[in-house]
Amino acid sequence: MRVVSGIQPTGGLHLGNLLGAILRWVRMQDEAECLFFLADMHALTIAVDPAELRANIREMAAALIASGIDPAKATLFRQSAVPAHAELAWILQGTARIGWLERMTQFKEKGGKHKERSSVGLFTYPVLQAADVLLYQATHVPVGEDQKQHLELARDIALKFNNDFDVELFALPEPFIGGGTAARVMSLRDGKAKMSKSDPSEMSRIHLTDSDEDIAQKIRKARTDPEPLPEDPALLDGRPEARNLVGIYAALTGESIEQVLARFAGQGFGTFKPALADAVIAMLSPLRRRLDELRADPAELERILESGAERARTLAAPTLANAYRAVGLA
Structure with missing residues (x-):
């Protein structure tokens, strides 16, 4: 069993993040082989401040380790340090269909009334998500209610690619129900709204x-x-x-x-x-x-992330090479 999951490096981590996702990851690393990545490439789908993104990556890495993610048990790395994520995503863009992406409810929510002003990345990021998990032959992916549709898309892309090119390259990842129950933490001021860093209070x-x-x-x-x-x-x-x-x-x-x-x-x-x-x-x-x-030793944080990226690059290489071969690029 291989579990792959990512989290965007946003600032202002709160109790909702900890109980809703991070502690579940901590429990997962004792149940399966786990690869956890900081989804910094996904962060580029909206306007971003480069200095803030760099700081948030370090802060998120520190928070994950402080919360119990053990680099000796799980592979922890920065998504952008493994170029194969972007390379496979581009290959899979030829397999994914516009109609599939138009049905993604998260794009409709995030794009709002002015979807034409959204970045192309915001529209196609579910394909990058698919590449994130298919690249490592993930057998399982932990998903919440809001991500089930994206896992189904990853399975559709994998199945179509395998059929189109007559290969058995990509495993079809299943939802992972391990790691205990993730708590849905709501605002302390409004029990009907999720706890969020965007709340003005x-x-x-x-x-x-x-x-x-x-x-x-x-x-x-x-x-x-x-x-x-x-x-x-x-x-x-x-x-x-x-x-x-x-x-x-x-x-x-x-x-x-x-x-x-x-x-x-x-x-x-x-x-x-x-x-x-x-x-x-x-x-x-x-x-x-x-x-x-951990904040006081940024060099150690970088060492941990690079060590994880090195392992991730090694795991990703065969799948990417086979994808190149399947489509005729190698």
């Missing part, structure tokens, strides 16, 4: 770099309702803020929603919020210290 999110005092304050001021916590999880329906805070606590402690409610049933948020703040601080304090250590 700093009080809506907890950054991985927030101090213990800031964390406690943000939890204390998080929006809730006046009702006590119920014993039955079904009674959280219609209480999005309460459900969000209970879900965060469960994700941090590894408990189920039922277990959390069994402990706090009948109690108000005056009791629950301090316990939640303690759990968040217990998770983030050691992570923050490790992050500071």
Whole structure:
């Protein structure tokens, strides 16, 4: 089993990123051979500040390692350090069909009402995503609800390429359900909106770099309702803020929603919020210290990323060579 997944190097990592994706990666590396990459080429599909992108790449690498990604277990690398990603993506552009890409719901959402102003890269980036996983003969790809369509596209491209050129080159990757459950973390100010760095309110999110005092304050001021916590999880329906805070606590402690409610049933948020703040601080304090250590040694970060890229280039080479041969370029 080989798992491949990428994450865009965006700044301002928060608790939602940690519980929603990063910690799932940490658990995956003990379940399968894993390749994790910083999707810096995908970051170019929208306007980008070069200096900011460079800084974000280092910050994301540091955050992943601080969170528990072990370069001795998983292959961690920068996407752009493996040119085969771009080369295979161009070859696959000849296989993918415009109609397939026009059906991608994420392009419709990101392009908005003025899709003609979007970059070509924003339209075709699902083909690069397909290349990202097909390049390594990935057997499994971890996907959330918003990425299932892109995995289906990767499978369609792989199948059509194999059929068009009468080869059995690309494996058809399956969704990976390992790594435990990813928590869907919502805003601390609005339980119906995802926690996001684009939210204008700093009080809506907890950054991985927030101090213990800031964390406690943000939890204390998080929006809730006046009702006590119920014993039955079904009674959280219609209480999005309460459900969000209970879900965060469960994700941090590894408990189920039922277990959390069994402990706090009948109690108000005056009791629950301090316990939640303690759990968040217990998770983030050691992570923050490790992050500071890694930031202080950028040369070590670069060494880790280059070592991962070297391994990734070695793994990618046979597939790319066979793709060149299949289409007549070699």
